[in-house]
Amino acid sequence: MIAARRGNLVTLALLAPSLLSAILLLVIPILIVIAFSFAEQDTYGGAKFGFTLASYRELFQAIYLPIFLNSLQLAAVSTIVCLLVGYPIAYFIALRAGRHAGLLLALLLIPFWIDFIVRMSAWMVLLGRNGTINSALLGLGFIEQPIRMIGTYPAVLVGMLYAFLPTTVLPIHAALNGLDKRLLEAADDLGATPLQSFWRVTFPLSLPGVMAAILFVFVPAMGVYAIPVLLGGGKSIILGNLIVQLFLDFRNMPLGAAVSVVLLVISSGIIVCYMRVLRSVEEART
Amino acid sequence: MPPDITTEPAGVSRAAIELIDIRKAFGTGAETAYAVDRLNLTIKAGEFFTFLGPSGCGKTTTLRMIAGFEEPTSGRLLLDGRDVTGVPAHQRNVNTVFQSYALFPHLNVGENVGFGLSVKGVAKDEIRDRVKAALDSVHMTHAIDRKPSALSGGQQQRIALARALINRPSVLLLDEPFGALDLKLRREMQMEVKEMQRRLGITFIFVTHDQEEALTMSDRIAVMNNGVVQQVGGPVEIYERPANRFTAGFIGDMNLIEARITARNGDQFTLEAAGSRIDFPCTLPLQPGDACILAIRPEALHFVEGEAGGSVRFSGALGEAVYIGTDTVYALVLADGTRLHARVRNGDRPMPQAGAPATLACAPSAIRLLTQ
Numbered sequence: 001m002i003a004a005r006r007g008n009l010v011t012l013a014l015l016a017p018s019l020l021s022a023i024l025l026l027v028i029p030i031l032i033v034i035a036f037s038f039a040e041q042d043t044y045g046g047a048k049f050g051f052t053l054a055s056y057r058e059l060f061q062a063i064y065l066p067i068f069l070n071s072l073q074l075a076a077v078s079t080i081v082c083l084l085v086g087y088p089i090a091y092f093i094a095l096r097a098g099r100h101a102g103l104l105l106a107l108l109l110i111p112f113w114i115d116f117i118v119r120m121s122a123w124m125v126l127l128g129r130n131g132t133i134n135s136a137l138l139g140l141g142f143i144e145q146p147i148r149m150i151g152t153y154p155a156v157l158v159g160m161l162y163a164f165l166p167t168t169v170l171p172i173h174a175a176l177n178g179l180d181k182r183l184l185e186a187a188d189d190l191g192a193t194p195l196q197s198f199w200r201v202t203f204p205l206s207l208p209g210v211m212a213a214i215l216f217v218f219v220p221a222m223g224v225y226a227i228p229v230l231l232g233g234g235k236s237i238i239l240g241n242l243i244v245q246l247f248l249d250f251r252n253m254p255l256g257a258a259v260s261v262v263l264l265v266i267s268s269g270i271i272v273c274y275m276r277v278l279r280s281v282e283e284a285r286t
Numbered sequence: 287m288p289p290d291i292t293t294e295p296a297g298v299s300r301a302a303i304e305l306i307d308i309r310k311a312f313g314t315g316a317e318t319a320y321a322v323d324r325l326n327l328t329i330k331a332g333e334f335f336t337f338l339g340p341s342g343c344g345k346t347t348t349l350r351m352i353a354g355f356e357e358p359t360s361g362r363l364l365l366d367g368r369d370v371t372g373v374p375a376h377q378r379n380v381n382t383v384f385q386s387y388a389l390f391p392h393l394n395v396g397e398n399v400g401f402g403l404s405v406k407g408v409a410k411d412e413i414r415d416r417v418k419a420a421l422d423s424v425h426m427t428h429a430i431d432r433k434p435s436a437l438s439g440g441q442q443q444r445i446a447l448a449r450a451l452i453n454r455p456s457v458l459l460l461d462e463p464f465g466a467l468d469l470k471l472r473r474e475m476q477m478e479v480k481e482m483q484r485r486l487g488i489t490f491i492f493v494t495h496d497q498e499e500a501l502t503m504s505d506r507i508a509v510m511n512n513g514v515v516q517q518v519g520g521p522v523e524i525y526e527r528p529a530n531r532f533t534a535g536f537i538g539d540m541n542l543i544e545a546r547i548t549a550r551n552g553d554q555f556t557l558e559a560a561g562s563r564i565d566f567p568c569t570l571p572l573q574p575g576d577a578c579i580l581a582i583r584p585e586a587l588h589f590v591e592g593e594a595g596g597s598v599r600f601s602g603a604l605g606e607a608v609y610i611g612t613d614t615v616y617a618l619v620l621a622d623g624t625r626l627h628a629r630v631r632n633g634d635r636p637m638p639q640a641g642a643p644a645t646l647a648c649a650p651s652a653i654r655l656l657t658q
Contacts, residue, residue, distance in 0.1 A: 185355055186388035188375040190402035190453065200405070204392045 030264070036257035045251025055258035064242075064259075071238040074228070075221035078160035082217050083210065085161060086168030090209070091202075093169070094176035105173070108166055120159060120230045127155055127231065151233035159227040167216040175209025176202070211278050219267050239263050301367065302457050302489040303329040303352060308361035310347050310513075321347040323513040325361070329491060329506075331456075334483050336492040338500040339510035340536070345493045348510075349459050352491065354378045366456050381450035382459040385466070387442045389434035395421070395445050396430040402453040420452040421445075423482075440471045447479070457489045464499070476503055497537050501525060509533045530658045534581040541587075541626050543580040545655075547572050555655075561621030564598050568655050579656040584615060586652035587628035589638070590645050597647040600626055604644050618646050 012019075037055055039047040093104045111119060126132045127149040134146040149155050179202065187197040225240030237245075239259060246256030308325040311318050322344040329335045337345035350356045351363060354375030363371045370378055381402070389398050397404075400417045408416075421427045424444035434442055443463060450458055460479070464472045480503050483490045494500050500507050501521040509516045509524060509532070517529040528534035535542055545559035550573065557564045559580055572578060590599065605617035605625060609632075616638070618626045628646050638644055 180386075180388070182384055182386055182388040183390060185353075185375070186382070186384060186390070187401070187405075188355070189353060189380075189382045190405065190449070191376045192401070192405040193376055196405045200401070201390060201392075 033257045033260050033264075036253050037261045039254045039257070041252050041254050045253070047253045055254040056262075058255055059258050059262065067237050067239060067242050070236050071222055071240070074156070074160070074224070074236075074238055075218050078157060078164065078221045079214055079217045081157055081161050082164050082168040083213065086165055086213065087172055087210070089165075090169045090172035090176055094173050094179070095202075108169060112166055116163070117226060117230075119162070120226055123155075123159055123162065124150060124230055127158070150231060151235065153232065153236075156228050156232035159231040160221060160224070163224075163227060164217045164221065167220075168213045171212035171216065172206060172209040175206040175212075179205050208278075208282070211274075211281075215271065215274055219270060222267055222270075223263055300331040301328045301364070302331040302333070303327075303491070304362075304364035304367075305329075305348070305352075306362040306364065308348070308351065308358045308363065310344070310351060310356065311359040320344075320513045322351070322358070325515060327508060327515065327518065329457075329489060331366075331489055332487045334480065334490045334492065334503060334505045336494060336500045336504040336507045337510055338494060338497060338507050338536075339516075340495055343510040344513035345495075345510050346461060347513075349382075349461055349491065349493050352457070353380055353382050353459050379455055380457045380459060381453050381455040382461065383443075383446045383450050383463045385462045387434075387446040389442055389445055389449070391434060393434075394430070395426065395432050395434065395437070398434065398445060399449045399452055401449065416452055420448040423451075424448045439466050440475065443467065443475060447482070451482075451486070451488070455488065457491060458483075460490060460492045462494055463492075464494075472499075479503070501537070509536060511536070528581060528654060528656070531579055531581075531656050534579075534654060534656060539584050539627065539629070541580075541582045541584060542656075543582070543624055543626070545578050545580050547574050547576045547578065550574055560600065560624040560626075562600050566598065566650055566653065566655065570655060570657060572655075572657070576657075581654040581656055582626075582648055582652060584627045584629035585613075586648045587626070587646045588630060588648070589628070590647040598650055598653060599645050599647045601643065601645045602626070604638050604640050604642050606640065607638075616644075618644060 035049060036047055038051050038053070039049045040052050040054065042048045089108070093101050093108075097104050124131070128134070129146050129148065129150065131149075133149070134143075137143045138146065183201055183205070184197055187201045188194075192200060223240050224238070225244060228236070228238055229241055243256050243259050243263075246252045246259060250256075305325050305327040308322055309320055310322040311320055313319055325344075325348065337348055339345050347356065351358050352365075354370070354373060354377075357372060361371075362369055365378060365380065390401065393401065396417050399420055400413045403413045403416060417430070418427065421430055424447055426441060426444050426448065429437060429441065429445070434445065437445065446463070463479070464475050467475060476499060479490075492500075492503065501524070504521055506518060506520055507524050508518045511532045517524060517533045519527075524533065525537055528537060528540075531542060534540045543559050545557045545564070547555055548558045548563075549556040553567050553569055555566045555568050555572065557566055557578070557580070564580075570578075587600075590597070600618060600620055602618045602620040605619045607617070608615045612632060613629045614632055616628045616630060618628065620626060626646060
């Protein structure tokens with residue numbers, strides 16, 4: 001009994017640093033946001049703490065629905081684009097690159113040591129009206145007028161792809177890298193063409209990686225803020241910049257907090273459902 | 287013969303596989319090493335043919351070249367008389383049972399066995415019937431809906447066999463298929479596979495490092511070492527008439543004694559071996575002064591006392607004795623320090639004491655004279 005209790009104490013002591021930082025930096029901020037969402041907006045843009053559902057009532061009015069749909073749509077399209085680009089890259093690095101695989105993975109990750117906003121600014125320079133790409137194309141005589149790229153939907157997708165490519169490639173690469181290459185020989189031996197081998201063996205066995213990649217891209221993409229503003233000109237309002245606008249422009253902190261809470265609930269809901277589906281898929285496979 | 291995996295009757299003289307001057311190089315320039323070197327071999331249709339050798343001898347590389355997973359650096363490979371050098375594995379009418387079984391973990395047993403038919407676009411009904419028959423032939427029908435991970439090693443082995451044979455290959459390749467099985471199951475599967483090969487008449491090409499397995503299962507054996515075939519022959523020939531020092535030492539237990547020819551009188555040789563003088567009839571083209579090796583099986587040696595005529599004798603001091611049930615293996619230390627092992631049946635005579643002088647003898651016909 002005493003030994004067990006002491007063991008628990010040791011465990012607690014060892015966990016204390018991470019537990020404390022999680023409570024201070026994660027749990028308490030979330031609780032503050034939740035508290036704000038039930039607060040009342042006061043006249044000067046502050047919040048009067050209390051318990052009112054006014055913000056939530058306002059949130060569920062029809063004007064906010066398209067914003068939620070916009071966010072869902074952007075997250076879904078970004079995820080699809082990331083998978084379409086990321087899967088071949090992961091496949092190449094895991095199965096074709098040989099001894100260069102480590103180098104390629106490093107090249108994929110190195111840009112992500114640079115600050116996010118700096119990298120997005122770089123894209124603004126590249127895609128701008130007088131930016132690198134337009135100057136080059138004009139200089140080479142391919143176009144006569146600069147192409148409008150900044151402020152378009154494709155520019156946002158380029159930014160999303162750039163931001164979420166590593167989180168797409170890494171889990172898929174891990175799944176493909178762990179693939180028993182003898183299974184591909186077996187498929188070859190049994191008469192499968194390379195394409196049949198891919199669809200019947202490689203792809204199904206890489207699905208856990210694909211499922212993880214979807215989760216890693218879709219959920220953060222739901223709350224993304226900087227990319228649509230910087231590269232898309234912030235034209236279509238999505239949850240991320242709605243929250244910023246409510247807090248900073250409209251000084252309506254309770255409503256901003258309510259949007260944050262709803263986003264949190266939706267994301268958590270997606271994660272829980274997804275994990276449940278994933279588990280049942282895994283169980284069916286073994 | 288079940289209708290699922292029938293094949294044409296074995297034309298014993300027809301060649302199933304011809305390996306013509308096959309070389310497989312690894313590395314380049316001065317670093318080049320040959321995993322397989324100048325391999326010339328014809329494997330007859332319907333034959334149970336085994337590549338036997340220690341690990342790294344090139345046997346698995348040879349098998350992988352026949353399967354199409356690797357291409358020879360030079361030379362040609364004929365399958366049923368057709369040159370298949372450069373033809374990818376999925377276009378060769380050859381199937382493999384892998385050492386690791388390589389069953390698809392995401393497919394159930396039925397889907398695994400039907401994989402080859404499915405990728406070739408065979409109708410679903412036919413696949414279902416043939417899968418059932420193939421599983422029946424390996425006694426695994428009950429497992430059709432199970433996942434490979436739910437099966438034991440021996441069961442996975444059977445599924446791997448069924449998955450290969452359902453495609454009616456002209457040659458079945460088996461890469462150390464019993465390596466992961468325990469001894470009892472291994473014996474059982476050996477019997478079963480041998481019996482299956484006899485029933486189907488398909489050419490089986492088997493790779494193993496286990497000489498006993500090779501001897502019991504094969505019609506013919508190619509003994510390989512360092513990428514070079516040392517000897518090709520039936521089990522009896524390989525065991526009783528090894529062609530060189532490597533085969534003699536690799537197959538079974540063998541005493542190998544350095545010897546030198548001291549005199550020759552027609553086909554009658556006199557040799558000097560480990561301090562003993564031996565008279566020996568032989569037809570090899572050897573001259574006095576030539577070095578050679580005497581190969582004697584331990585079971586061919588027996589203890590003698592006094593002078594018995596007509597046999598070859600070695601005298602020395604008894605070394606360690608190892609009791610192995612029906613027999614005891616004695617070591618006899620000869621005058622020059624060479625150890626000669628004799629396997630003697632127990633109960634014939636009292637166990638001699640270590641250190642005591644003793645003489646071992648064998649019939650001249652039990653000795654193989656090797657030149658390399």
